[in-house]
Amino acid sequence: MRRMVVLVLFFVSALLGAADAGPAFDPRDKITVDIKDAKIADLVTTLGALANMPVYVDPDAVTTVTLQVEDMPFEDVLKVLSKNTGVWVRIENGKLVASRSKDSLFAALTVPERFRDAPRIPVSEVRGAASRLPAFFLRTRWNGTESCARLEFPEGERPTISVPLSEEASAPILYVTQFDVDPVSGTRFIALDGAMSGVLSIGGQKVATRAARDTSGPLSVLATEKPLEPCQLRSVREEPPRRDVTLAFVARERGPEGPGEIVMAPQLSVAAGTTVKARAGHKDDATGQQREFVLAAYVSRDGSWVAVVLTATAIWIDPRDGGEYYFTQPSAVFGVEPVSIGPRSVVATIPSGAATPRAIEMTLLGREEKTDPQQKQ
């Protein structure tokens, strides 16, 4: 009998352990790499963004890399990179670090007194923060029909879930996409497409709502992490339409004296109905502090609008305990309509704060659309 109890406890603990591990990107996950003459800083920053880790590349780690590997664990790719380039690439205290010697030049600055109580998390917890989020609940009311869905967005799967507004076959479909998560506040950014176009940010006990009226009738949406009953688990994911949209963004500092330094200027070819994440390292010339800017966006299924969150990030040391902490400043999306893709639209602004000493403004310069039914990623 005692042996039976021990066995049952073992299986229960194994199950709980598996659930707790979450679906986060694991450094043992396999990736395929096919690059030629790429800058190692670009490659390491991309790998860091893929694994949801802050990145630091030493300024003298300047070289190009050519590498072809297939289905190799992420950790092993780092080892091969180090061996082939002479730049030591490794995971160090939750950061992806690249340097020519074992000790990188990275030195986080002491957090200014006024930001010591700003929201933050230890750097080592950044990678797993997004995967610890619970499911959230979406209640829709359309033409008097109410339905509820419990939505989960595991990493490594398509982040769009289709939610029919009623059981009728002809009912409109709401496409719900989680396109960004702020690891510090746990806020997630949700794009609504199809039956309604909109952006929601939800987290904690907050309840986000939107209402719209179109030819099919009035529609209201409520999203919250507070459990709603009865709610069905929805996990149907549909393939997006095959249509690519090229978007050009420019993010630059903005001060009283006018536009300042450009901090990132990505030009991205994005499939409609999918998400994009672009990350750029930035070194503050005045203080030497290393920061990162992260652009997360969802491009609508018809390619006509985009939902954007720009986040400034910084690592500071708290002198009270000597720990490295991760600070973020996401641009607000509360009440903001999705931005129609047109010439020179301002898509995100960040005020100065713990993660950026100067305000940042991001502009969408324009787009170019390319439709190819045979095109694949």
Add this chain to the structure above:
Amino acid sequence: MTHEEYVSRLDQFTDEDAAAVLAHAESCRVCRREGRQTEAELARLEPRRGSFLEEVARWAAVAAVLAVIVWGLRLPPSTPPKPAAAPARYRVVGDASGVVAYTPGGIVVGFGAKPLPKEVVR
């Protein structure tokens, strides 16, 4: 009497002689007793026959073993054929103009920080 003499005498036996011998053996008490003893000795050499229930159990066990063998042959292998290894969900491609990672949800792009304008001295 030698063996050859015994064989030649057997050859000279007629059917009447044989019938007379058999008639004697059936009517003679000593012969019948010897006959029963001989049968008992022979029976002791044969395999033991079980009871009716034992015979039924034996045949049922044989049938069960055969059924298991036939069923096992008809079933698919207990370990399914090993599927081809799933391709990596993350594909990183790039060149001098940039690097992009394709994921199930979309694309991920990274840009390194611009290099310092002056030489770094360690």
